[in-house]
Amino acid sequence: KPTIHIEVKFGTITKPNRNDSAMVAFRNYGLGQFIHWGLYAIPGNEWNGISARQGAAASEWIRSWGGPTAPKNWTETYDNLYKQFNPKNFNAKQWAKRSKEMGAKYVIFTTKHHDGFCLWPSKYSDYTIASSPYKKDIVKQVVDAYSEQGIDVYLYFSVEEWNNKDYVKSIPKTADEKARFNRFLEYTRNQLLELQTNYPQIKGFWFDGTWDPSWINSYGFTYNLEKELRNNNPNLIIGSRFRNDEHGSRHFDSNGMLLGDYEQGWERKMPANIDIIGGNDWDCVMTIPPNGWGHIKNTEGMYLKTTDDIIDLLMRSRSMNGNFVLNFGPDENGNMSKYENKLITDLGKWTKANTDAIYEVNHFPLESGYGYYTINKTDSTSLFLTVINRPMNGILRLAFPKSSKLVPLSASLLDNKHNLILKNANIGFDRDKNIYFDIIIPKNLKYKRAFVIKIKLGQSN
Numbered sequence: 001k002p003t004i005h006i007e008v009k010f011g012t013i014t015k016p017n018r019n020d021s022a023m024v025a026f027r028n029y030g031l032g033q034f035i036h037w038g039l040y041a042i043p044g045n046e047w048n049g050i051s052a053r054q055g056a057a058a059s060e061w062i063r064s065w066g067g068p069t070a071p072k073n074w075t076e077t078y079d080n081l082y083k084q085f086n087p088k089n090f091n092a093k094q095w096a097k098r099s100k101e102m103g104a105k106y107v108i109f110t111t112k113h114h115d116g117f118c119l120w121p122s123k124y125s126d127y128t129i130a131s132s133p134y135k136k137d138i139v140k141q142v143v144d145a146y147s148e149q150g151i152d153v154y155l156y157f158s159v160e161e162w163n164n165k166d167y168v169k170s171i172p173k174t175a176d177e178k179a180r181f182n183r184f185l186e187y188t189r190n191q192l193l194e195l196q197t198n199y200p201q202i203k204g205f206w207f208d209g210t211w212d213p214s215w216i217n218s219y220g221f222t223y224n225l226e227k228e229l230r231n232n233n234p235n236l237i238i239g240s241r242f243r244n245d246e247h248g249s250r251h252f253d254s255n256g257m258l259l260g261d262y263e264q265g266w267e268r269k270m271p272a273n274i275d276i277i278g279g280n281d282w283d284c285v286m287t288i289p290p291n292g293w294g295h296i297k298n299t300e301g302m303y304l305k306t307t308d309d310i311i312d313l314l315m316r317s318r319s320m321n322g323n324f325v326l327n328f329g330p331d332e333n334g335n336m337s338k339y340e341n342k343l344i345t346d347l348g349k350w351t352k353a354n355t356d357a358i359y360e361v362n363h364f365p366l367e368s369g370y371g372y373y374t375i376n377k378t379d380s381t382s383l384f385l386t387v388i389n390r391p392m393n394g395i396l397r398l399a400f401p402k403s404s405k406l407v408p409l410s411a412s413l414l415d416n417k418h419n420l421i422l423k424n425a426n427i428g429f430d431r432d433k434n435i436y437f438d439i440i441i442p443k444n445l446k447y448k449r450a451f452v453i454k455i456k457l458g459q460s461n
C-alpha cells in the first residue's frame with residue numbers, strides 16, 4: 001500500500017468495515033453459492049459434440065474464443081442461441097432448497113454475463129429472456145425462491161457486453177465512439193436501477209467485466225452511480241470490482257483504501273495468510289473444475305474438486321474471516337449435473353454436522369499444520385479446529401504462547417460431542433515460548449472426511 005498521500009476525489013464512498021446489520025450478516029455467511037447460467041449453457045463448452053477447449057476451459061467465454069472446433073460464423077450462431085433457450089426443468093425453488101441443504105447463506109446469480117443476454121425482461125434491451133421461447137423472468141424466480149429459503153441474494157452483473165454495438169473497449173476517441181459509449185453508460189445505469197426496482201429484496205451486486213479502459217476512464221460516472229445505488233438502498237453491499245479512482249487504481253484507491261464494502265479480487269485463488277487481507281472483508285469465488293463457470297457438458301480429463309477439497313477451501317477461507325463461494329453451472333434445461341448434486345449433498349452433510357465451526361466465527365491467531373482454527377464470535381472460549389491433516393501418531397499437539405490468557409481445558413468432537421483426552425504436554429523445551437496441549441485421537445475413530453474438534457478454553461490454573 002502506498003504511504004504517500006495522493007489526492008483522490010473519486011475514491012472510496014463507504015467507511016471501511018461497515019457495521020450495519022447487512023454487513024454483519026455478510027461477515028457471517030461463511031458459505032455462498034454462485035450460479036452462472038445463460039446461453040453458454042447450451043453449447044456447454046462444445047461445438048457439434050466436440051469439446052471446444054479442454055483443460056482450463058472457461059465455457060462461458062465460448063462466444064469470445066470460439067476454439068478449433070467452432071463453426072466459421074460462431075458469434076452469429078451464438079447470438080441466435082436465445083431462440084432455443086427454453087429450460088424445461090428449471091425450478092428455482094428446487095435450486096434454493098438444495099442450496100440451503102448445502103449450507104449456503106447467500107447466492108450470487110448471473111443476471112447478465114459478458115454475452116449481454118439478460119435473464120430478466122429488461123425494458124432497455126431486446127436481447128433478454130422475454131425474446132426466448134421460455135419468456136418468464138428467471139431472475140425474479142431465483143430472487144423469490146432463495147429469499148423464501150432465507151438465503152440472501154446478490155446479483156452478478158457484467159458491465160462489459162460483447163455484442164452491444166454501443167460498447168467501446170478502449171477510451172472513446174471519435175465523436176461516434178463517445179456518443180455510443182455515453183449511451184452505453186446510460187443503459188448500464190438504467191439496467192442497474194431497473195434491477196434495484198424490480199428486486200428490492202436483493203442485498204447487493206456482484207460486478208464483473210469492469211476492466212476495460214473505457215470503463216476505467218469513466219470514474220466520475222461510476223462514482224456517481226455507486227452513490228445513486230447506495231442512496232436507493234443504504235444497506236446495499238458492493239464489492240471492490242465495480243470501479244476505480246481517477247488514477248485508474250482498481251479494487252483499492254491510490255491510497256490503498258478499499259473501493260467498496262469487501263475485497264472482490266479472490267477469484268480461484270486464496271490469500272496465503274490473513275495479513276494479506278489487511279482487515280478487510282472478502283470473498284473467494286471458486287469453480288469446481290479448474291476453470292469454467294458455465295456448464296461444461298464433458299468434463300473428462302478435468303480435475304473436478306472433491307467435497308474434501310471444498311471443505312478444505314471453505315475452512316481455509318473461514319479461518320481468515322472470508323466467505324467461500326462455490327460456483328455451479330446448470331445445463332440448458334436448468335439441471336445441476338450429477339456431480340454437482342452429489343457435492344451439494346455431501347457438503348451439506350458436513351456443514352450441518354459442523355455448523356458452529358463455519359458460521360459466526362472469527363479468525364484465531366494460532367498456527368496449525370493440522371488444519372484450520374475458527375473461534376465463536378460471541379463466546380471467546382469456544383475454539384474449533386478443523387482437522388484436515390490427521391497426524392500418524394494420533395496426537396494433535398497444540399502450541400499456545402505462554403502469555404495466553406486462555407488455554408485449552410477440554411476437547412470434544414463437534415459432531416457427536418464425544419470427549420477426547422486432552423493433557424498438558426511437557427515436551428522438555430524449557431526456553432520455548434509456547435506451552436503444549438495434546439489431544440489424543442483414538443485409533444478407532446473413523447472419519448471419512450475432515451472433522452472438527454471443539455476446544456473449550458479457560459483460565460490456566
Ligand code: FHN
Pocket residue numbers: 058060061208209267285293
Ligand atoms: O470473465 C468472468 C468469468 O467468466 C466469470 O464470470 C468470473 C467469475 O468470477 N469472472 C470473470 C473473470 O474474472
